[in-house]
Each structure stands twice: as C-alpha cells, then as structure tokens.
Amino acid sequence: MANYLTTKMSKNGLNVVSLFNGMNTGRQALENLGIKVNKYYSSEIKPYAIQLTQHHFSDTIQVGDVNNWKDWNIDWKSIDLILSGSPCQDLSIAGKRAGINGNKSNLFFVFIDILNHIKSLNSKVLFLQENVGSANKLDVGIMSRALGVYPVRINSSLLTAQQRDRYYWSNIKTRKTLFDLVTDIPQPKNKKIMLKDIITEDYCDTDKHTCLNTNSGKSATQTYLKHRNKTTGMITLIYKENNELRCKTNTLKGYDVITENDCLNLSFPTSTTRRGRVTKGKSPCLMESNNDLYAYKNGIVRTINQVEMERLQGFNDGYTSILSKNKAGSLLGDGWTLPIIEHIFSYMINK
Numbered sequence: 387m388a389n390y391l392t393t394k395m396s397k398n399g400l401n402v403v404s405l406f407n408g409m410n411t412g413r414q415a416l417e418n419l420g421i422k423v424n425k426y427y428s429s430e431i432k433p434y435a436i437q438l439t440q441h442h443f444s445d446t447i448q449v450g451d452v453n454n455w456k457d458w459n460i461d462w463k464s465i466d467l468i469l470s471g472s473p474c475q476d477l478s479i480a481g482k483r484a485g486i487n488g489n490k491s492n493l494f495f496v497f498i499d500i501l502n503h504i505k506s507l508n509s510k511v512l513f514l515q516e517n518v519g520s521a522n523k524l525d526v527g528i529m530s531r532a533l534g535v536y537p538v539r540i541n542s543s544l545l546t547a548q549q550r551d552r553y554y555w556s557n558i559k560t561r562k563t564l565f566d567l568v569t570d571i572p573q574p575k576n577k578k579i580m581l582k583d584i585i586t587e588d589y590c591d592t593d594k595h596t597c598l599n600t601n602s603g604k605s606a607t608q609t610y611l612k613h614r615n616k617t618t619g620m621i622t623l624i625y626k627e628n629n630e631l632r633c634k635t636n637t638l639k640g641y642d643v644i645t646e647n648d649c650l651n652l653s654f655p656t657s658t659t660r661r662g663r664v665t666k667g668k669s670p671c672l673m674e675s676n677n678d679l680y681a682y683k684n685g686i687v688r689t690i691n692q693v694e695m696e697r698l699q700g701f702n703d704g705y706t707s708i709l710s711k712n713k714a715g716s717l718l719g720d721g722w723t724l725p726i727i728e729h730i731f732s733y734m735i736n737k
C-alpha cells in the first residue's frame with residue numbers, strides 16, 4: 387500500500403473525495419503532513435463551512451449535496467482516498483438516539499454506496515470514517531460490517547486539552563484477527579496538554595456580558611453569583627460558600643468545587659439531572675450547538691473564546707477568524723480534531 391501511495395504522492399498527488407467535509411480538517415491534515423494533493427472534492431452543504439474551506443484552500447472542488455453523487459463529474463477510478471465524517475446527531479448520546487437509520491446519520495449508507503462504487507474501479511482506495519464514541523454497540527457493529535473493518539477508538543484528549551471520544555474506521559493500517567479485520571492505527575502518545583496550557587489571558591469583549599467576577603461578591607456567609615440565562619432569567623448556578631467557589635449539580639453533595647483553570651459546562655441550567663458540570667484539567671467535548679462552555683481563570687468565570695475553541699481542536703490561532711464566534715463554534719464543535727487526523731494519515735506515509 388505504502389509503495390503505491392508513495393509513487394502517487396511523489397508524482398501528481400492524491401485525488402481525494404471528502405464527504406461531509408465540514409471545516410476541511412482532512413485537507414489541512416494532509417497539508418500539515420506534506421502529502422501532495424492533486425484534486426480535492428468536497429461534499430458539503432453548510433455555506434459558512436464552504437466559505438472557510440475556500441478561504442484556506444481555494445482550489446477545493448465543491449460538489450454539493452452527497453445525495454446527488456451520481457451526477458458528480460468525477461473520474462471515480464482515479465480516487466485514492468475517501469473521507470467521511472457522516473452526521474452523528476442520531477448516534478450521539480447528545481441526540482435523540484434514532485440510530486444509524488435516523489434521517490441524518492443514515493447518510494453513512496450514501497458513503498458506503500460511493501465507497502463500493504470506487505472500490506469496483508480501484509480496489510486500492512483508502513478510506514476514513516469517523517463517528518462518536520457514544521454510538522451504541524449495535525450501530526457500531528452495523529457500520530463495521532458495512533465497511534468490512536472494525537474501528538479504533540481514540541480520545542482527542544491524548545493530543546489536545548479536550549475530551550473527545552471517537553471511533554475511526556480505516557483501511558490505512560489494518561490487522562487481521564481470527565475472524566475480522568480491525569483498524570490498526572496505534573493510540574497516539576499522550577501529550578498531556580491541559581486547559582491551563584491553551585487558555586488565553588484575555589477574553590473577547592463580546593463575551594463580557596456572560597462573565598462572572600467571583601472576587602466582587604459581598605462577604606455574606608453565602609454570596610450567590612448569578613448566571614443570566616436567556617431563556618430562564620436569573621438562575622443560581624455558581625456561588626461561594628465556606629470559602630469555596632461552587633457550581634450547582636444534581637449530585638448528593640449538590641455541587642462541584644471550582645478551582646483555577648477548570649472548565650464548566652453550563653448548558654441546561656435548569657436541568658434536574660445535570661451532574662459533573664465542572665471538568666478538571668481538560669474541557670469536555672465541544673459540540674456543534676454548545677456555546678455554554680466556561681473557563682475559570684484569574685477569579686473570572688467566562689465563556690471559552692474562539693481562539694481557545696480552535697486550540698481545543700488543534701487548529702492554529704485565528705484559523706476561523708473570518709467567521710463569527712457562533713459559526714466557528716458550530717464548525718469546530720462538529721469537526722474532526724486536526725492532530726488526530728494527522729496521526730491517522732501519518733500511517734499512509736512511512737509506517
């Protein structure tokens with residue numbers, strides 16, 4: 387496999403089809419590894435994802451909705467690598483769990499149709515499919531049988547300050563067991579990057595209205611610090627008691643203690659089941675719609691800023707600066723972790 391690819395890479399470069407291309411992480415990973423690309427086809431429907439992709443790689447060929455793949459003008463037998471980060475909403479623990487047949491996650495089967503079509507013309511085509519670690523076992527089994535390979539499970543926390551548990555199915559490096567083929571990408575070496583290593587000294591002006599200065603409370607026995615939530619009005623989530631800064635949770639103790647450089651997930655402020663709002667050392671998983679991640683630094687509880695979100699997914703500072711924070715957060719929360727994809731692709735070269 388390596389010889390075939392090495393020749394291809396040193397001559398014209400790889401031809402890549404990236405389905406559900408999002409913020410184009412696959413292309414950036416190839417670029418960072420110095421892997422030459424000839425043609426890069428992107429299937430994506432979100433306008434600001436396309437805008438960011440074209441900003442960084444203006445030669446990307448946008449082919450639109452994946453459902454129309456039979457109309458695409460692509461020489462399928464020339465495709466060396468196909469990427470698919472098919473939507474995970476129906477598989478994720480954060481969604482309603484309709485499963486792999488749900489009306490978003492079933493786009494995975496369109497990827498299977500395309501992959502099988504390419505394989506019938508080029509049996510050496512490489513692929514990478516990603517999905518959430520919280521997918522249920524039946525769905526993981528169905529996906530594995532459709533792909534003919536079992537996945538490797540990697541947490542982005544090994545290479546970034548973010549907890550992000552994901553399955554990766556790939557034939558870039560495989561191992562045969564008694565009955566099955568398994569993805570054999572080794573776990574990356576733990577870089578032990580913590581939130582304190584990536585957090586910035588300052589925060590965006592636009593985030594100031596959501597800040598809590600925990601030092602400015604009155605010296606009463608219990609000083610409540612209010613978190614203003616747009617749907618519920620004022621609600622007490624963070625307060626000082628017994629010289630501790632606490633965040634309300636629905637555990638027996640009723641709270642988590644917050645210390646410097648912790649991350650807080652204040653989504654669902656009125657939830658009666660919410661536990662573990664405070665993450666020590668790392669951030670919880672960024673999500674497409676989650677703008678309620680907070681950091682506690684220098685006595686201030688404030689939202690995670692755009693640069694920090696970029697760093698949590700392993701991108702350079704300012705990578706998404708052409709977009710608003712909300713749009714950037716949506717792409718980063720939905721996207722792949724760049725150094726993890728680089729790690730996987732590195733096995734295409736020389737390992």
Ligand SMILES: C[S@@+](CC[C@H](N)C(=O)[O-])C[C@H]1O[C@@H](n2cnc3c(N)ncnc32)[C@H](O)[C@@H]1O
Pocket residue numbers: 405406407408409410411412429430431432435450451452453470471472473474493717720721722723
């Ligand atoms: C989980 S994200 C993939 C993220 C991507 N791997 C990255 O690193 O940014 C899924 C993407 O699929 C896109 N998508 C959803 N339906 C689609 C369709 N019918 N055709 C093409 N893309 C679609 C979404 O807009 C979203 O960006």
